[in-house]
Amino acid sequence: MKSPTPLTRSREDYVKAIHTLGSERAVTVGELARALEVSAPSVTNMLARLQRERLVELGHRGSAQLTTDGEREAVRMVRRHRILETFLVKVLGLDWSEVHEDAEVLEHHVSERVLDAIDRHMQHPTEDPHGHPIPDRRGRLPRRRLDPITGLPAGARAVVREIRDGDRRRMTRWKQAGLVPGAEVRVADADEHDGMFEIEVGGRRHVLTSQGLDGVFVERVREGRAS
Amino acid sequence: MKSPTPLTRSREDYVKAIHTLGSERAVTVGELARALEVSAPSVTNMLARLQRERLVELGHRGSAQLTTDGEREAVRMVRRHRILETFLVKVLGLDWSEVHEDAEVLEHHVSERVLDAIDRHMQHPTEDPHGHPIPDRRGRLPRRRLDPITGLPAGARAVVREIRDGDRRRMTRWKQAGLVPGAEVRVADADEHDGMFEIEVGGRRHVLTSQGLDGVFVERVREGRAS
DNA sequence: GACCGAAGTTAGCCGTAGATAACGATCCGA
DNA sequence: TCGGATCGTTATCTACGGCTAACTTCGGTC
Helix, strand or coil: CCCCCCCCHHHHHHHHHHHHHCCCCCECHHHHHHHHCCCHHHHHHHHHHHHHCCCEEECHHHCEEECHHHHHHHHHHHHHHHHHHHHHHHHCCCCCCCCHHHHHHHCCCCCHHHHHHHHHHCCCCCECCCCCECCCCCCCCCCCCCEEHHHCCCCCEEEEEEECCCCHHHHHHHHHHCCCCCCEEEEEEEECCCCEEEEEECCEEEEEECHHHCCEEEEEECCCCCC | CCCCCCCCHHHHHHHHHHHHHCCCCCECHHHHHHHHCCCHHHHHHHHHHHHHCCCEEECHHHCEEECHHHHHHHHHHHHHHHHHHHHHHHHCCCCCCCCHHHHHHHCCCCCHHHHHHHHHHCCCCCECCCCCECCCCCCCCCCCCCEEHHHCCCCCEEEEEEECCCCHHHHHHHHHHCCCCCCEEEEEEEECCCCEEEEEECCEEEEEECHHHCCEEEEEECCCCCC
């Protein structure tokens, strides 16, 4: 009834990549090849296996979409990854901009027992250090409505909620500017045309381009106070 | 100057097995095959590679002995294993009789950075939960002189220092009897002939056979007190 | 010293997961 | 609608690390 042979490391990586690249949408061979840093033939090859194993469905031009089983596995990997990242930062005190690779490896090798123990040790966190929600054991995660910070008009106030980016350099820059989950920010100036943004964080002003801010998601604060 | 391509998981396992099976001594193909649960040809094959890579030297009838490089790698794995076991027990609260398999997997996948962070988090423990000494970063570990508990005469007092065994059932039994590192014991009765031992731990007596005690190592307490 | 059985090796195979080279399909612009 | 550019697939190769079957070598006994 259970244990339909656990996925190999590669399969877990593919399934997770399909999940993150295409929420709802189908993902192309090329996208996967780039994301996983493998050749296109390797992708075609692996997708055929995943199809046989009922983890993906293939559509037009080899584009892949997760089945219910595939989706379940993908969310499982996301949960593992985020729990591990949280652990590495909160418990072991590693830098949040540097833990991704470690979590990337460990998510494939930590047993259910150890993962649960880690989760318990942290008292079941609901968010990772980047602000991403952690799916619960049944794979459900709270839906949130977040705005990209670059969509805010000048003068708007907001709280940083999520950092969606894999690039360490950018993350370090954001961290130095104080753009971390939970931080309160004010858009001092926003110029749609030249893409320049002036952001006020903790009393300090930072000038950034809109590309340089791509990946920072916020929850807007509707002003409800005098003064 | 550095990074001579990291060892694969298999290589790490072989090197570690050679280390644990044969302190000083050379290890045979058969022993390795049994320990690693692989076929003899697989062992022959891998030993040839390890020899090419200067990790082992092969002697009479394929028997293997670690080179200095091999020894260094092996001790590195022992260090990782013991740090991880300690972590799983002390920090995550898992049962010391159950963590071996998890440590066995993780020792191959935890990065140097994470291992150091774990070590730091625990304030650099010197012993794992079984009482085994943890080698320091340079691979040195304190030499201790321990006696097998089965070597003690009736009436002797001792402190349990090390549990050398992989079998979970036995470890659980010892744990229930209170035979854990640090426990003070007294040999109430020892019969060399029929191999029956009566051990007093924390005021309670336990009757065990000498096979049932094989793997429990103690430090003898020379009586120096009146009463 | 011949022979038997245990131990080790050789030869050839499998599956996983990657790669390249060459071919085929598709889409879009002119 | 034609033709290139882009995208995907097929065919074939590689390395790793296992496996079995069959052979050899050795150690010891009679």
